Amino acid sequence: MSTSAVQSSQGETTAKAGKLRYLLILGGLSALAPFSIDMYLPALPRMSSDLQASDAALQFTLSAFIIGLAAGQLVAGPLSDSFGRRKPLLAGLVLYSLAVALCAMSPSIGVLIAARMLQAFGAAAGIVIARAVVRDLFSGRQMTKFFSTLLLVSGIGPVLAPVLGGQLLRLTSWRGVFVVQALFGVLLLIAVLSMLPESLSADRHRPARLGATLRTYGRLLADRGFLGYALAGGLMFAGLFAYVSASSFVLQGFYGLNPQQYSLVFGANGVGIVLAGQLNGLLVNRFPERRLLAAGLAIGTVGGVGVLVAGVLSLPLAALLVPLFCQVSMIGLVMPNATSLALAGQPDHAGAASALMGVAQFTIGALATPLVGIDGVPMGAVMAGFALTALIVFVTVARARRARA
Template sequence: MSRSFGVGEDGRPLVKTSHRLRYMLILGSLTAFAPLSIDMYVPALPQMTGDLHASDAVLQLTLTGFIIGLALGQLVVGPISDSVGRRKPLLAGLALYAGSSVLCALSPSIEPLIGARLVQALGAAAGIVIARAIVRDLFSGTSMTKFFSMLMLVSGLAPILAPVVGAQLLRLTSWRGVFVVLTVFGAVLLFATVLGLPEPLPPERRSANRLGATLRTYGRLLADRPFLGYALSGALMFAGLFAYVSASSFVLQDIYGLSPQEFSFVFGANGVGIVLAGQLNGRLVGRFAERGLLSAGLVTSAVGGIGVLVATMFTLPLPALLIPLLLLVSSIGMVMPNASSLALAEHSTTAGAASALLGVLQFAIGGLATPLVGIGGGALSMGVVMACFAVAALVIHLTVTRRAPEGQPLEAVRV
């Protein structure tokens, strides 16, 4: 008889050890939808302007539309999954994603492509928000944090490797081929979910799906000081990663003179750093409190961010930049599992809505990073933005998520 990997709040075994790899691959892939859908086609934007006879500014609407759809989709799908269960809206979202990816590949002009990207984002949102909610359904306490750490094996590499994969695809095919690959990814994941991911939310644990109730749920979450603090800490770290992805190619290749192959190696090494930090976090959970591990990750990130700022401010040699970059980027693997677990810990009955807010904050704040890096241009802009986001994440964690005084109930520190 298989041992159980996770237990619910009532002590019931929920996930067998023999099934955890399957769950990890499926749920990790679901959380990778956004970076894959955004970063894989970014290298093709110059090619697309000519093929679609569109300006750069108009073509950017395909990215803007996707981010808007991702935010709206999560806000809608999260509460729906709390009401009807996770499986139905997840399967519908995956089917919508695969179908709209086909429309993206076949778009004859920019207007239908923008519309198809918006629909594609709605499908991707279901995968992202429901994956986190399923983890909360199946696990609690240190088991939840350990599983979030395991997901870093899959989801942690996506935002780092997606631009590299997209660039390599363009050597073999056009931008339309990138969307064909995304179609296949969505279809394979739909098939895997149908066969390998049963419904984790029983009817007795579901909540009513009414607009007024949904709005009140979001209001309670935003007024919950610990939830908001953990969510903002993770979102600010995510924004630092956005800044790195958007600016590092220019800084490392044009300023520090790395070849494309050398840059790919650095990019990949930082991705491996995220995975290793996530696995280290999984081993330390249970020996140390999640809050302490989150603090350690945020301190590491802040030190790395300040190091990047110093290196870019004084144009220090390349190793003086690469070491703090590795520290900052790798710390994502320790910050995100703990921040997500702590934010969702007290919201088992509204895990879908809580997961939705986590995702919306991540992409709303993360989306600020790219234009901020572009304002000044150059290495110093990257250093300033990454350092500010990393330090801000630590400050938010130390102030907003502070514990209640001894003997004082948690509600007393909620805003």
């Protein structure tokens, strides 16, 4: 073999190794929030009695986490545009690890709620900066494909987290679940320190001024294309949070599943997200992202309506699980395309744009959480309503863009 062939082969191997490193680290950062949410869901009934708190109060620990994610992204996104990606990311991971340790030691529901909000504020840096790093490195369909592949790694969090949480409850209390989350945060901190280089060159740093940041947010909110894709993804994502918030009570309380059975059902829906994401990565070479986004929103709406019908008619568990799987799995088709389309025109403000996308997702999710109650009817109504609204927003934006063209 010639020297040039050997060098080419070595170059390809190095490139693949680098891409795999990015996938693992960015996937772990993207999974930090769902991992932190989903792992403790099987423990909610036990936490209610241990902390002498109502189901509504326990659900507010989820709402507080979502609010913290939204607020944290608004801060971390612009900071990453000003100081680079690594410094705000490292600060966020340190805050996350300390806050989750406080969760494990919480003596009351009030302390737990406050600690969860701080934990989310730290986790927000992982989510928003991971998206910004992808935008720094890729563009066009390559960006969409990378976001789809990223779901293969980040989707492991929602799949394994409830299963791991259910199994941990066999060995320890709910406090031990938070100890495991703290260890995960420390591992990510070490990985970022040692293996994730800075992706935003110094000449692309933006001034760290409040006025400039607010003007950037204003321009993004005035961009109808960005706003439409961000809202479509955010509304669909809110349906997922409705499911996350109510599913523990619906499946364990109404249908009688134990924590381990519930964690398996939750994990199966997570597998659906991963599979849909990988399918999207294959289809994006043949179909435009907008068409794939439309298909995901339409199927998700049909699934949400099916969940509502199952709740209204009190149908057997199987009749609920099938449309639930369809609705939840479409996250894997919707989010890569919505994210890529929204960030495509924002190369110079990827952090701020990623932050606004996250705010749309988690703020709407926080509003959805108190609406779902603890039975199947409100859960199905909220999931169907948000999916349908997302489809309407997308169609409206698509028509407006065609008319301007």
